[in-house]
Amino acid sequence: MIRVFSAFVLVGLGAFLFQIAGQHPEKAWQAYLVNFILWSAIAQGGLLFSVVLHVTKARWGRPLQGLAESFAAFFPISFILYLLLFFGRAYIFPWLGGDLHGKEGWLTIPFLFSRDAVGLLILYGLGFGYLYHGLKLKRIRGDASEKSREALRARLSVIAVLYIMAYALVLSVLAFDLVMSADPQWISTLFAPYAFVKAFYMGLGGLTIVAALVRIRHREAASLTSSHFHDLGKLFFAFCLLWADFFYCQFLVIWYGNIPEETSYIIQRTMTLPWSRLAWTVFILSFVFPFLILLNKQVKTKPRFMIGLCSLVLVGIWLEHYLLLSPSLNPKADSIPIGFADVLITLGFLGLMAMAVRFALAHFPELIPVQQQEVK
Amino acid sequence: MAVEKCVISLFDDETRAASAIEALRGSPWKLERVHSPIPSDKILNALKLKKSRVGYFTLAGGIIGFFSGVGLAIYTGIQWNLIVSGKPVVAWIPFLIVGFEFTILFAVFGNVLGLLFQTNLPEFQSLRIYDQRCSGEHFGVLASCAEGEENKLMAFFQEKGGEARLI
Amino acid sequence: MSGMTYAQIEQTVLHTLRPAPLKYWAVVALTFLGLLIGAGCWAYQIAVGIGVGGQNIPVVWGTYLINFVFWVGIAHSGTLISAILYLFRAGWRNPIARAAETMTVFAVCIAGLFPFIHLGRVWMVYYILPYPNERTLWPNFQSPLVFDVVAISTYLTVSSLFWYTGMLPDLAIVRDRATGLRKRIFQMISLGWTGRHEQWRHYTRAYLFFAALATPLVISVHSVVSWDFALGIVPGWHSTIFAPYFVAGAIHSGLAMVLTLIIPLRRIFHYEAFITENILDNIAKTIIFTGLIVGYAYLVEYFLAWYSHNIVEQESFRWRAFGHYSLQFWVMVICNTVVPLLFFFRKVRRSIPWLFAISVLINIGMWYERFVIIIGGVAHDFMPNAWGLYSPSIIEYGILLGSFSMFFFLFLLFVKHLPSVSMTELKEGIHQGGDHGR
């Protein structure tokens, strides 16, 4: 298993380096950026699941929380990946040297990188803090006094709340800096919320996949009943709708307002070839499919099926990220410039993510919801 | 069968009621209905009922609603065929809102109709054979038996821990 | 609460339905008077012309639209509590759900009145309806206001049905405990509910669907309300974040109003047993959350106004904070985002006076939020030569008074004549076995 993933990583790395060496380094960096945003989002959103459940004191998802926390293992990787992004700046920031419509103060490489780095550090720091205390809580369960446990829980809650805030703010800044800035003239106030809701949507997708795998692996041993999958599925469904809603909220307002500064952006992406094709694909993969399918109750409880569906959705979201960035990066493109290399690079990231999660689960078995540890 | 007698027995706890229901199934007597102050899984399970069909009404309502909503918008738009703000006369994007609202509205209508049909409310017949305490804290199990067996039935209930009453 | 028996619950609730003391009727009469004042103002306005209000060019929308949005906002938490929290199986919503739903129904009714009051020619209002007619004159389904008509009427219908359906078993209880005329009335309105297993079986299902449908509806309704503004191109209005931001704001104000209502309610009707401090605590926490969302929205709007480098946007937002209505603006910011942060302190969450005070402050803040958006936007938009100011006239204040009076009038009538707490759901609450709607 582990070998397969490391193979993925190597392949991805290879493809990436090959691209960089070749005459299209920009392609490599674009793929890199898209994947960086996507996989980091999965990790951040995944952990958020656990955090939210903790804050709302919801009982129903306890066994899933551990799995969600395992995503935090990708944080350090994500941070390193982010730092590497610096070397691709020339290719991923089309506004460099362009007309910034008075945004010069905000869109400068040093400022941008430093503020985002700080943001990520805070977010990931809090993430780890949460993870740490969470594990501690699980470890000392049973023995230590109720009092010390209470203290821990309290601290956990504080961190959790902070994490939620950081999540919203940091992902907003990232969305503005890495994605929205691609077209410096364009703004949409909902863009940031759209981004972090999407991240949670993806996180839930990732979580569903992992949970399903665990379920398949441990069979009945896993304390994941079909009702868990049902609830998780419902949540996934809800966020599918919310994501679509946020898209619609932006699309409608801009369409109705008919102000070129705003419309040109969506026209380019959704109404003109070649990108419109991509837009429809995203719409079908990440909304139509899950929406129609998840209306049904049974499928939600079928792990294998859910793996397939969630992967589809994630592919859709990958394309969506690509759709947001690529038109600004390749304005002249007359066909969608997705190549084999992009696939390989994506595989590489998938490998990284998988290894991270596996690592976490291997080192902290208490994260895995299996029968022997009673779920309170 | 000849004249029927009805006996209602009140339990102050759903578990006993449930067991009584279970037991009734094995007995010669016919279970008429169960009154409970709250929806109780135990009892419903004991009754072994199929899943409710209200959902189909709701779904149907929703689908009808969506199409009638969008339909209305498009129809009226075409009727006037007036350009406003340069927008196309049939503009899908805003019409989706109308469609959505109608979906919900009709789905809810379907839902309510479904409820009324399935439970055939309003009906005031069953109030005649009914014990008011059932809306309070008692679970009432109503069973019927042939003429003359009522005492047995009552005995049966009493031994199940309910207080039985002949109606 | 778990300590209670069914009997105690019934007794406490039915106790509230006993004949009311004189002072109750005095208060009712007072609110009715206020209602009459409002009605009088409206009548006068119809007779003389909408000009008796303070609106003008450029600010052609005044307090009427503010109140509209305000009351729709109030209406939201009801459904939130009874539907969304229900889906999330947050048990603490049970004891307050009924009051919240009632609040929703009444608030929507009042909100629905304001567009009428606002119209220049209310006697022509039926033009908005898609009624078949010889000249095939239809409404414009591209207009946000028509979205409103559809959304609000849907919301009113759905929330009333939801409210009524949820009340059926309780009505039956009242019927069974009542005598004489009241018995006959309740027999009628309880539709002969007997709690038969058949009924429960479908009822629980239907209730679940109700919740599942009401949830997207409640979100859509306030989105639609927000689009009354966001779909325009007015600086400060034309903002994509409006829909979710308004929804959050609505829930924010709604929850605050719930607190404002149930705190006296539990005091007067001795509901402390069901409406425990934990519940208030939970509401307070939710308010922190919505408050943070609202604050986030303010933040993002300002940041992007600056970032956009669109001089019209920039001026509009600069003026909002430092211009003529800066006072209203800062009231809004402080009441909606800063004050709720006090709920981070457990002491505050647990102290009834604090809760009450803050809830009132939030209501004020939210009213001013609508003021700042609706007035501030157009008062200072594209054409500097057309910039103007607005201040409500006495007539508008009269109608504002009327709307609040009407709300409390209806609510007072409700609490004395219908069970203001869902007995059935409380019973389930104690009774782990039961699970309303599964």
Added chain:
Amino acid sequence: MVDLTRRHFIKILGIGSLTFAPGCTSRPEKNLFSNVQAPEDMVTGKATWYASTCRECPAGCGILAKNKEGRVIKIEGNPLHPVNQGRLCMRGQAGVQGVYNPDRIRRPLLKKKDGWQALSFQEAEAFLKEKIDAATQKGENRVHMLTEVVGRSLSALFDDALHKWRSQPPLVFEPFAYESLKTANQRVFGLDGLPSYRMEEADFLLSFGADFLETWLSPVEYGRKFKQMHAVNDGRKGFFVHVSPYQSLTCANADLWLSCYPDAEVVIGLGLIREAFQHGRGKSLSSELRDALQDISSPFTKDKVAELSGVDLDLYGKLITRLQQARKPLIFGTGTGAIGSNSLQVDTVANLLNTLLDPELGLLEFQNRHLVETASRRSEVLTFFKGLAKEPEGVLLLNNVNPAFALPSSGSPVDVLKQESLFTVSFSNFMDDTSRLADLILPVRLPLETWDEYSGTSHIVSMVQPTMAGLTGAPHLGDLFLRLAYGEKSPAKNFQEYLSIKLFSSGVIKDQKDWVNMLREGGLFEKHASGKPSPQWISGDEVRRTLGSVSPPRNAELTFFAAPSLRFFDGRGANRPWLCEVPDPLSKVAWQSPVSINPQTLRQRGLKQGDVVELRSQWGTMEAPVYETEGVRPGVLLMSLGQGHELFGRYAEGMGTNPFKLLSPEVEPVAGSPIFTVNLTSFRSTGRSLGSAHTEGSQGFRTQFGIHYRLRLAHTDGSKVQHGRKIALTTELQDLGKEEKEQKPGLGMWDFPLVLPLPEGYDKKRDVYPPHDHQIYRWAMVVDLDRCIGCNACAAACYAENNVGIVGPDRIREGREMAWLSIERYLDEKNLKKVTFLPMLCQHCDNAPCESVCPVFAPHHSKEGLNNQIFNRCIGTRFCSQNCPYKVRRFNWFDWKWPKPLHLQLNPDVTVRSKGVMEKCSFCVQRIKEAHGLAKDEKREIRDGEVQPACVQTCPTKALVFGNLMDKNSQVRKLTEDWRAYQVMGHLNTKPAVIYLKKVVQEI
């Protein structure tokens, strides 16, 4: 030069004469047809146009009165008339509101101890005849008469009559009688009169205060001529410098405002004379005159001038060079009013400068003179009253004059009217400050109802004829005089005949045919060759006498200026609701006349706009609200004349204050001209702020809780500057055509391209919506900001054509004015003295934001591109106005009132909107429809220029052009290709159909 377009031709065909239509009544609300057999030129629903002459001011523009069902509903300029060539100012437009004024006196009134007693016209006439005969018996000069400027024939009749009554001919009283200018002309050119100017041929204008765009001599005519010389053609345009202590509308249109101390104009003038000599001018002058001039002017070196007059030295220097370079310079003297004590000197200097710089004097038409020259000097008027005061005997006839208002009140000569022994008769139709002093008020027909011949300039004959039957049954003044003077033995059976006889005898007309033609066309307009001046030059010592005594500029004290008003002229317009409602173009204040003060002065006194101040001169005291503006020098206080009537009907009473109160009753000794400036002895705040000014039937009640947010002044503007937005744009003359090249189209406010409201205006990259086509026509308007002088004629015309409601000061203060078209005044952010006028009306956008938000399709896009507003579909959500980026929509907050008989003026082709309905500019859709009908009958398409909205029709400077964009050769379409073309806030992608051309500014 008279462009006789289709539309005009139709009009002229329609022109009839009431000689054939004896019986039109004005009671259409009783029975739609005026009488059983309608006159042949009156078809119900079809307008008949009567040519006449405007009598709202002495200029005498030709008008066409639009008569429908026997009532005049609108007045437009007569395109054949050389003076105004089809255009008309706002005062002319408002003429109808004189006829239909609700406060018009309908029956003769005789003063009794216990108030007024109504008489029948016969009684009154008999009574008057008695009085006159009695007076005539008593002896000579017992019948006195004071009249406004009237046509030659009528004044001849007056002369005869008075002669018959053994009295002196009447005295012509005009508050603005140009005494100093006449004297100066007399001194310099030996011509005691007012020649007209060929301004259009000049390439450089220098005005020492002459406000020729507002009131001076013939504003419409000079407005047109000014724009002819001042319009851009092949990269050049004439230059206009205005020298004065404050900024009049005329001054606001100047390329350079040389702001000087009060009374310092003459210093500058003399300085310029000196420089002229320096540049070797004046060869043609007689040596002794030259010497005299040189002696006088030599002390006025550049620095001296700068020091004495307070002008900027460097600007002054530039002025000198420009003036010397100019090929055909033209210098004007003082303005109509606001004249200081040096007015005679200034006018003399102006004339001398003209002579020096253009010895030919080719730009002065000495033969073609303005009729107002017949007005008597103020000094004469005062002597007249003094004479009366000495022996207040006999009868005093007052024809449409208001001395009680227009003469300084302190020790007013008018008090003589109160004398018992003097029987005063006023022929006025209104109870104004003077007629209330009269013993008998005998209203006569107003100009639109009567016969006369009034030729504003001497080389034309211009007819005044009844355009509708008399509204009140009052007699024609002419008939009255014939009867009074001759009784049975009248030379003519009525004044109409008298008139024709006069014209015949003077050889103007040969026969009936000529007569009818005159009536059809409004007069006889063939041009006379203008002769040379008869230079009977001023003598050297004359110059010394005139220019030697120059009263020093007043740089120290607070000087108060009373300026003639664009809206009310000398006050005669103050009872016309339109003139009150349409705000002053510079201050944007309606219904009130505030006193304009420089912010610096205000700050010194700790005052702010809206405060009420008390002004005191040695002659009187008055209070007025303060208006803050850079448009006046520090230390200068400016107020426009015309308001502050104690009595003049509901629209004038209590509105504003009358600055005459402050002025000195004395006159300038030589020219005998009044002095419209005065030094203030005190100027202090009353501590009050202007409350809600009283107004007629203020609809509804309205109280405010807390502070009343609107500024107290009834002004219609928000911010005076445009905050760097793309609204009213200007461009430097030298970068003509440059910008367009460097401009690369983008999406932002400034780089967004001009997109026509046509399919070609759509671009797949920018537009979410598909382009839509129009049927044959796509109506659009081009507004040339470089031509707009802000005279407000268009606004008034719009009120007249579209039945726009009058709301009064309170409502305006609340921001509820109803103007469909308003002239927005924008000040340059860097230099608040630079003004740009922007006519703002519905832009009829192709993607109009207002349309889609309406729930009931009340506003929508017509097949011809109009943004239609369906009044009776509107339910008053007001969303459209919210979403209109141009804020040009107006809402009927109440039912507006048209007190009878004002409602008779309402245009039957336009709905009168009821309360609760949104309205706005419709591009005069009723006119478009009319043209459609016509074209359909003739089986053709509408021709370019055939449709003219009211505003376009009346614009004196042709700043507005209307037409069909889809016609590639139409004038509008061509103009849209001008590189100056832009759309206001075009980046919002509304695709406006109103396209503006940038104003071209130039530095000296």
